[in-house]
Amino acid sequence: MNRRRKTLGYGIGGFLFLFAMLYLFPYVWMTSMSFKPDAEIFSGKVFPEHPTLEQYQRLFQGYHFKDITLTIPYALYYKNTIIVTVISMALVLFFDAMAAYGFAKFNFRGKTILFWLMIGTMLLPVYTTLIPSFWLFSILKWINTYRALILPGVVDAYGIFLLKQYMETIPNELLDAAKVDGAGAFQRFWKIVVPLSRPAIATLAIFRFLFIWNDYLWPLVIIRDDTMYTLTLGIANMQLRQGMVVWGSQMAASVLATLPVLILVFVMQKQFLRGLTAGAFKA
Amino acid sequence: MTLEEAVPKQKEIREPNTHWYRLKEKLAPYPFIAPFFVAFLVFQLLPIAFSIYLSFAEWNGMGAIEFSGLKNFSVMFQDSKFWNALKITFYITAFCTIVGTAGATLLAVLLEKVEDWLASILRVFFFLPSVTSVVVIGYIWKQLYSSDYGFFNTLLMRLGLPSQQWLTDPKLALPALLVMLIWAGLGWDSLIITAGLRSIPDDLYDAGKVDGTNGWTEFWHITLPLLQPTLLFVLVTGVIFLWGIFAQPLILTGGGPLRHTQTIAMYLYDVGFRYHKFGYASAIAMVLSLIMFISSYLNFRFVRSEAEY
Numbered sequence: 001m002n003r004r005r006k007t008l009g010y011g012i013g014g015f016l017f018l019f020a021m022l023y024l025f026p027y028v029w030m031t032s033m034s035f036k037p038d039a040e041i042f043s044g045k046v047f048p049e050h051p052t053l054e055q056y057q058r059l060f061q062g063y064h065f066k067d068i069t070l071t072i073p074y075a076l077y078y079k080n081t082i083i084v085t086v087i088s089m090a091l092v093l094f095f096d097a098m099a100a101y102g103f104a105k106f107n108f109r110g111k112t113i114l115f116w117l118m119i120g121t122m123l124l125p126v127y128t129t130l131i132p133s134f135w136l137f138s139i140l141k142w143i144n145t146y147r148a149l150i151l152p153g154v155v156d157a158y159g160i161f162l163l164k165q166y167m168e169t170i171p172n173e174l175l176d177a178a179k180v181d182g183a184g185a186f187q188r189f190w191k192i193v194v195p196l197s198r199p200a201i202a203t204l205a206i207f208r209f210l211f212i213w214n215d216y217l218w219p220l221v222i223i224r225d226d227t228m229y230t231l232t233l234g235i236a237n238m239q240l241r242q243g244m245v246v247w248g249s250q251m252a253a254s255v256l257a258t259l260p261v262l263i264l265v266f267v268m269q270k271q272f273l274r275g276l277t278a279g280a281f282k283a
Numbered sequence: 284m285t286l287e288e289a290v291p292k293q294k295e296i297r298e299p300n301t302h303w304y305r306l307k308e309k310l311a312p313y314p315f316i317a318p319f320f321v322a323f324l325v326f327q328l329l330p331i332a333f334s335i336y337l338s339f340a341e342w343n344g345m346g347a348i349e350f351s352g353l354k355n356f357s358v359m360f361q362d363s364k365f366w367n368a369l370k371i372t373f374y375i376t377a378f379c380t381i382v383g384t385a386g387a388t389l390l391a392v393l394l395e396k397v398e399d400w401l402a403s404i405l406r407v408f409f410f411l412p413s414v415t416s417v418v419v420i421g422y423i424w425k426q427l428y429s430s431d432y433g434f435f436n437t438l439l440m441r442l443g444l445p446s447q448q449w450l451t452d453p454k455l456a457l458p459a460l461l462v463m464l465i466w467a468g469l470g471w472d473s474l475i476i477t478a479g480l481r482s483i484p485d486d487l488y489d490a491g492k493v494d495g496t497n498g499w500t501e502f503w504h505i506t507l508p509l510l511q512p513t514l515l516f517v518l519v520t521g522v523i524f525l526w527g528i529f530a531q532p533l534i535l536t537g538g539g540p541l542r543h544t545q546t547i548a549m550y551l552y553d554v555g556f557r558y559h560k561f562g563y564a565s566a567i568a569m570v571l572s573l574i575m576f577i578s579s580y581l582n583f584r585f586v587r588s589e590a591e592y
Contacts, residue, residue, distance in 0.1 A: 008396065009397055013401050016401075020408045020409065024411070026423045026424065026427065027423075029423060029434060033426065041432070044437030044440075095318050095319050098316075098318060099320075102312045102315035103316070106312030108313065114320070117328070121323075121327050121328070123575070125548075125571055127548060127551055127571055128330070128568050129331060130555070131330075131565055132329070132331075132333040132337070133326060134556075138344075154322050155323050155327050184307070185308070185314075186314075213416070216417060232417075232419075235416075235418050236422075236534065251422075251426075254416075254418075254422060257416060262411065265407065
């Protein structure tokens with residue numbers, strides 16, 4: 001019986017492995033297209049015959065076509081995305097942790113109402129705030145700014161919820177003891193609650209990183225100037241330049257944009273998968 | 284300083300201090316909540332309130348906002364493009380939640396039977412699309428489906444079959460989109476279902492074995508009923524996600540051919556940001572929110588009542 005189970009396990013394992021190879025094919029395609037010279041882009045072959053870095057070079061040095069040069073400010077897209085992601089993550093993690101601490105460890109007037117209001121808006125689609133937010137940023141003249149890309153993302157009810165659940169497990173005695181020793185509310189937060197909540201904060205950091213790095217809808221609405229494009233907008237707008245289909249460079253751009261994310265997932269695999277499932281069930 | 288001198292002094296300081304200290308502790312939570320609350324008010328509550336108001340008004344984004352009562356909604360009910368988008372989004376949601384959840388459950392159950400080291404590698408593989416930008420996914424699939432030089436058509440030609448206009452044939456565009464969406468969502472769903480499977484206690488399976496279950500009856504009578512809460516979670520989150528789907532069809536087909544893949548969110552975006560009918564777009568956003576709310580509620584009721592048997 002046990003032996004039969006094991007053989008069955010190997011069989012299923014082999015089958016799933018083959019399936020996974022097939023499943024990953026779009027990634028193989030992406031990578032291989034990014035190494036094909038122009039002449040082979042439409043060859044229909046899966047792997048390049050004469051692999052080249054030309055498509056990657058074009059992202060940074062521009063497109064030479066007859067006597068014109070088209071520049072793709074890819075480095076700029078990358079810079080914009082990094083700036084927005086880093087600032088946004090720092091802000092959102094700090095504000096989330098602060099608010100979660102407020103909700104988890106204090107009682108104050110209107111706490112319940114505010115909490116349910118927060119949960120309620122979490123369920124509403126982003127489209128309910130899209131038009132008014134766009135309007136707000138256009139009267140503030142913040143269209144095409146980092147501020148506009150960063151600020152709306154700072155409201156993160158889901159993150160507060162996740163951290164609040166975690167912080168509630170920190171024993172109150174610990175905080176009371178610190179209070180007796182003369183630690184103020186902020187000191188208790190910074191010296192005790194934050195360090196103890198590190199696993200939950202790390203999980204949230206990964207979530208936010210993925211969300212901000214890959215976001216498309218909000219930048220699409222708020223950014224018009226191509227020097228302010230993020231990676232997703234940049235890749236989407238590479239589609240056609242002066243009638244040239246830029247398949248190869250577009251895939252090169254995609255590879256470079258996806259790489260940090262894939263590295264993150266592989267490196268933080270355990271933390272990530274555990275946090276993901278834990279978070280899912282508390283929600 | 285002697286001890287006698289020090290003690291009364293300390294007492295003196297302490298008296299006014301307690302009052303101040305109490306006040307400080309009472310006010311302590313507010314600085315923590317305030318930044319969130321301000322941002323929440325400015326970027327969430329006020330926009331929502333404004334959006335509700337706009338849905339009863341006409342506005343081109345520049346001039347005055349004119350209150351128009353229920354006009355936007357009555358226009359909507361006669362707008363064939365709206366109904367078309369609603370129908371398309373419903374198809375996408377129904378197909379992807381049912382087929383996607385079933386596929387993900389199968390994958391998760393099979394992965395549990397594989398040796399741990401292999402299963403953990405495979406899980407990461409299947410999870411990759413969930414962390415890849417939808418823009419990247421959209422363009423890869425667009426190339427695969429491309430009519431002249433795409434991978435699928437090359438494959439068909441090698442096999443001696445006629446090539447297909449995957450993304451421009453009205454009959455094929457929606458199925459092409461569905462395949463991409465199922466592909467992209469499989470790993471995420473199966474991961475959450477895996478967590479659900481792990482929470483089922485082993486002794487239930489052992490007891491089942493005593494009663495002589497085989498793989499199939501075990502799945503049907505033990506795994507599936509106990510997996511209900513997890514499946515509910517996957518269904519509800521899936522429904523919310525799919526009703527609001529926007530970027531994936533926008534990039535793959537642009538909504539075409541002839542609106543055959545235009546979702547409500549895409550139509551809303553078009554009405555608002557292309558035609559500048561912000562009032563009408565807000566009304567569509569209201570209906571979309573309501574639909575999402577009702578479908579998650581129905582899902583909840585349906586799966587709950589099933590679970591009682």
